[in-house]
Amino acid sequence: MPNQALGQLGDALLFAAVVVYALAMLGFAGEQASRKARRAVTAVRAESKVLLGAGGPPVLVPEETVTVERPSRAGRFALALTLCGWFIHVTSLVIRGFAAHRVPWGNMYEFSSAAALVAVTFFLVLVARGTVERGLGAFVMLPVVLYLGLAASVLYTAAGPLVPALNSYWIKIHVAAAVTASGSFLLSGVVALLYLLRSRYDDRLADRQQPRFPVSLGAQLPPAAVLDRVSYSIIAFAFPVWTFAVIAGAIWAESAWGRYWGWDPKETWSFITWVLYAGYLHARATAGWKGRKAAWVAVAAAGALIIDYYVVNIFVVGLHSYA
Amino acid sequence: MTIQSDEEASRLSTQPKPVGQTRRGDPLGPLRMGWRQLTSMRTALLLLFLLALASVPGGFLPQRRLNPLRVTQYIGTHQTLGPLMDRLYLFDVFSSPWFSAIYLLLFISLVGCLLPRTRLHLRAMRTKPPKVPRSVAKLPVSDRWETTQSTDEVMARAKASLRGWRLVRRDHELSAERGYLRETGNLVFHVSLVVLLIGIALGAFGGFKGTVLVVDGKGFSNTIASYDDLQPGRRFSPSSLVPFSVQLDAFEATYAPDGKALTFDAHVHWARLGGVSKAYDVRVNHPLVVGAAKTYLIGHGYAPHIVVRDSTGQVVDDRLVPCLPQTPEFLSTCVIKEPNTTGQQFGFRAFFTPTTITDAEGRVGSSFPGLKNPVLTLTAFVGDLGVDGGTPQSVYSLDTTAMKRVDTQAHALLPGQTYRLPGGASLTYVDTQQWATFQVTQDPGKIVALIAAVGMVGGLLLSLFVRRRRLWVRVGVAEGGPTTVEVGGLARTDAERFADEFAGIVTQMRTTTVRE
Ligand code: HEM
Numbered sequence: 150m151p152n153q154a155l156g157q158l159g160d161a162l163l164f165a166a167v168v169v170y171a172l173a174m175l176g177f178a179g180e181q182a183s184r185k186a187r188r189a190v191t192a193v194r195a196e197s198k199v200l201l202g203a204g205g206p207p208v209l210v211p212e213e214t215v216t217v218e219r220p221s222r223a224g225r226f227a228l229a230l231t232l233c234g235w236f237i238h239v240t241s242l243v244i245r246g247f248a249a250h251r252v253p254w255g256n257m258y259e260f261s262s263a264a265a266l267v268a269v270t271f272f273l274v275l276v277a278r279g280t281v282e283r284g285l286g287a288f289v290m291l292p293v294v295l296y297l298g299l300a301a302s303v304l305y306t307a308a309g310p311l312v313p314a315l316n317s318y319w320i321k322i323h324v325a326a327a328v329t330a331s332g333s334f335l336l337s338g339v340v341a342l343l344y345l346l347r348s349r350y351d352d353r354l355a356d357r358q359q360p361r362f363p364v365s366l367g368a369q370l371p372p373a374a375v376l377d378r379v380s381y382s383i384i385a386f387a388f389p390v391w392t393f394a395v396i397a398g399a400i401w402a403e404s405a406w407g408r409y410w411g412w413d414p415k416e417t418w419s420f421i422t423w424v425l426y427a428g429y430l431h432a433r434a435t436a437g438w439k440g441r442k443a444a445w446v447a448v449a450a451a452g453a454l455i456i457d458y459y460v461v462n463i464f465v466v467g468l469h470s471y472a
Numbered sequence: 473m474t475i476q477s478d479e480e481a482s483r484l485s486t487q488p489k490p491v492g493q494t495r496r497g498d499p500l501g502p503l504r505m506g507w508r509q510l511t512s513m514r515t516a517l518l519l520l521f522l523l524a525l526a527s528v529p530g531g532f533l534p535q536r537r538l539n540p541l542r543v544t545q546y547i548g549t550h551q552t553l554g555p556l557m558d559r560l561y562l563f564d565v566f567s568s569p570w571f572s573a574i575y576l577l578l579f580i581s582l583v584g585c586l587l588p589r590t591r592l593h594l595r596a597m598r599t600k601p602p603k604v605p606r607s608v609a610k611l612p613v614s615d616r617w618e619t620t621q622s623t624d625e626v627m628a629r630a631k632a633s634l635r636g637w638r639l640v641r642r643d644h645e646l647s648a649e650r651g652y653l654r655e656t657g658n659l660v661f662h663v664s665l666v667v668l669l670i671g672i673a674l675g676a677f678g679g680f681k682g683t684v685l686v687v688d689g690k691g692f693s694n695t696i697a698s699y700d701d702l703q704p705g706r707r708f709s710p711s712s713l714v715p716f717s718v719q720l721d722a723f724e725a726t727y728a729p730d731g732k733a734l735t736f737d738a739h740v741h742w743a744r745l746g747g748v749s750k751a752y753d754v755r756v757n758h759p760l761v762v763g764a765a766k767t768y769l770i771g772h773g774y775a776p777h778i779v780v781r782d783s784t785g786q787v788v789d790d791r792l793v794p795c796l797p798q799t800p801e802f803l804s805t806c807v808i809k810e811p812n813t814t815g816q817q818f819g820f821r822a823f824f825t826p827t828t829i830t831d832a833e834g835r836v837g838s839s840f841p842g843l844k845n846p847v848l849t850l851t852a853f854v855g856d857l858g859v860d861g862g863t864p865q866s867v868y869s870l871d872t873t874a875m876k877r878v879d880t881q882a883h884a885l886l887p888g889q890t891y892r893l894p895g896g897a898s899l900t901y902v903d904t905q906q907w908a909t910f911q912v913t914q915d916p917g918k919i920v921a922l923i924a925a926v927g928m929v930g931g932l933l934l935s936l937f938v939r940r941r942r943l944w945v946r947v948g949v950a951e952g953g954p955t956t957v958e959v960g961g962l963a964r965t966d967a968e969r970f971a972d973e974f975a976g977i978v979t980q981m982r983t984t985t986v987r988e
Contacts, residue, residue: 317757378968382966385936385937386936388932388936389929389933392928392929392932393929396925399925400922401757403918404757404758404759405756405768406768407681407759407766407768407770407911407913408681408913408915409915409918409921410672411537411538412530412535412537412538412565412566413538414530414531414532417527417530417531418531420527421524421527421528421531424520424523424524424527425524427520428517428520428521428524431516431517431520432517434485434487434513435513435514435517436490436513437514438514438517453524456531461531
């Protein structure tokens with residue numbers, strides 16, 4: 150029988166993790182704000198350079214090269230908080246698993262929590278490897294906090310056993326892969342949106358317009374090329390994992406329902422998601438589709454993923470409506 | 473000429489070139505153009521998007537293959553739009569002509585794209601890495617230094633630093649390439665997609681799926697006649713049915729206190745034709761496998777045991793009546809028809825409730841799926857059942873147009889109790905057994921699809937994580953002067969990682985070069 154007290158401890162820890170993440174988000178935002186003040190100065194300097202280069206095309210000095218960053222205390226503190234939140238988050242999932250005597254990804258609440266954990270993990274890895282600046286944290290932690298908050302309030306399910314169809318070792322494999330891919334895809338969707346924002350910001354500057362909110366947020370973001378590359382590498386990682394998850398799901402369906410594929414709504418949306426990500430990978434290799442169009446495909450694919458998990462589970466009747 | 477080879481040097485994939493103009497005056501021009509258009513990246517991309525878009529209605533609307541009842545309901549509630557949507561195949565999306573057209577075009581495009589790419593790749597694997605481009609300095613990464621060593625010494629050092637690369641030396645030039653597996657993986661992935669489609673087609677043509685409902689103590693055999701519902705493939709031959717039979721000894725379910733199902737077990741005995749019978753426990757995720765046939769447990773419910781006597785006291789019916797569950801708590805409905813009586817025909821509409829509750833208005837319901845307090849509630853009818861006219865009737869519905877209701881009140885029976893009709897006939901509810909539905913499938917394409925799936929994942933991993941890259945070294949010897957070494961490189965993906973790798977190789981070349 151599930152251990153209710155332990156289950157409640159797991160829930161409390163998840164709540165704590167969300168609070169810590171929210172604080173981290175504020176820290177990252179604080180760091181950005183103090184940087185913005187310094188940037189205002191550099192922007193003026195850049196403007197004067199443009200005037201000097203009269204005749205030729207305006208040369209905007211990339212701000213990153215001008216600003217000399219002092220390691221900000223707020224930023225480092227925020228990163229430490231994120232790490233703390235991550236540990237609490239991991240603990241909450243482990244405890245949940247012990248409370249329910251099974252892997253902690255058996256319903257939508259647990260699934261969302263695990264997917265968010267994957268996204269945060271990925272972000273921390275990218276920062277540790279120096280692929281992105283930690284400043285991106287403000288933009289990453291906001292959706293994570295919202296997503297977890299939504300999961301814990303709307304999708305909440307007490308720790309309990311699984312319905313018989315889910316009681317298979319394939320669930321561990323299939324859902325673990327699906328969680329990993331989904332968390333990564335959701336992160337890549339956020340990064341793709343940030344890319345779109347930043348590239349619009351760059352366009353405005355190139356047209357010598359003053360970007361307005363929210364495009365003005367682009368100033369806080371890494372260069373467009375970096376965002377583009379990051380969202381690609383996340384998808385390149387997640388796509389084979391998703392492919393494997395869908396295949397493992399088919400093998401599981403074969404042993405549970407007697408057919409490996411039946412166009413159940415859940416299967417259909419997994420397929421749509423898969424095809425859209427295949428489309429993204431193609432788009433990046435096709436002239437005329439690189440860049441912004443490809444980023445829109447990545448956003449659409451993440452949208453299909455969200456439909457797959459939330460809209461289908463809640464509103465569409467099918468074999469998968471178990472949670 | 474040089475431009476040509478420079479272009480060749482930078483081509484690191486077999487990706488089709490963008491479609492350009494054909495030569496004028498070519499009689500096959502438009503055809504050739506059309507084919508190149510169909511097999512271009514742009515068309516593949518478009519068809520992929522169309523495929524995703526075409527699947528969307530299938531992800532929201534009820535589909536006939538999955539749930540015919542809900543399709544009928546949907547059309548019923550959408551009187552005007554429903555039939556129109558039906559004519560547009562919106563309830564049969566995945567077998568619709570437009571969906572088929574899209575995926576067939578996509579696969580034609582895929583095959584048309586794969587053939588030349590495979591040829592190109594096979595050639596690339598046999599040919600030597602291309603010549604050093606005219607201007608090494610213009611490559612994405614490059615370096616240049618001077619040394620006192622001879623050309624041969626420099627070459628030897630360079631070769632030593634490029635272990636694992638495919639190398640070719642042409643006089644004072646060295647060309648290196650590695651990461652061919654990327655393209656191999658990409659081709660394996662795309663070929664696997666075609667194989668997957670073949671596997672699916674094999675199943676759809678030669679496979680079969682049959683469902684049968686069995687009450688405790690009864691059984692079925694794997695023959696076409698014994699299935700309640702049969703979905704044979706278009707080329708399915710009954711002779712490929714694996715001969716075996718299954719008997720359901722007892723079905724067993726357990727539930728958590730909140731009514732959530734915990735376990736389902738169908739305890740069966742099965743035997744091949746003429747073979748000894750063996751016990752097996754068919755569970756969800758634990759099918760019975762006999763040769764190519766797999767038997768799954770896909771549903772269950774209650775079957776009250778009833779005994780019916782006619783007015784003379786003669787037993788006219790003694791069997792288990794399967795009741796179909798209507799709610800998660802297994803409020804179930806069934807129909808009992810008695811056409812073979814001496815007097816008037818009679819029939820019953822029945823509610824079965826495993827854990828019975830009665831609300832304030834006397835309505836019966838069930839509060840739990842397990843068997844705690846079973847009640848069989850009957851409404852009796854006498855008259856003509858309409859079963860003799862020859863039109864087939866469902867055993868789950870009672871046509872009461874030519875019948876008269878016996879009582880104004882429904883009659884509730886506990887196990888062991890008897891309902892006596894005015895004419896003297898009676899129905900006894902003896903006890904409660906269960907039924908299970910089994911689905912038997914044979915899918916000859918399954919193994920092909922599985923092989924394709926392995927190929928897809930393997931191919932993808934190679935294709936996304938192996939990096940294809942080229943590196944060139946040119947050694948210039950000036951009369952009397954120092955030797956100049958120019959190194960340049962080009963990578964198809966992940967330019968940043970390649971820049972690091974390149975810097976590492978150059979450092980190695982330079983340090984080993986300078987050490988003497
Ligand atoms: C059946 C539908 C298709 C699917 C699901 C699909 C999927 C994919 C995926 C996931 C990739 C990225 C991984 C990799 O590099 O191997 C890819 C790459 C590629 N696909 Fe497809 N593909 C399909 C059809 C086609 C067709 C019809 C063509 C021919 C025009 C094609 C040409 C390519 C090429 C050239 C690449 C490599 C792109 C690059 O240069 O990076 N694919 N495909």
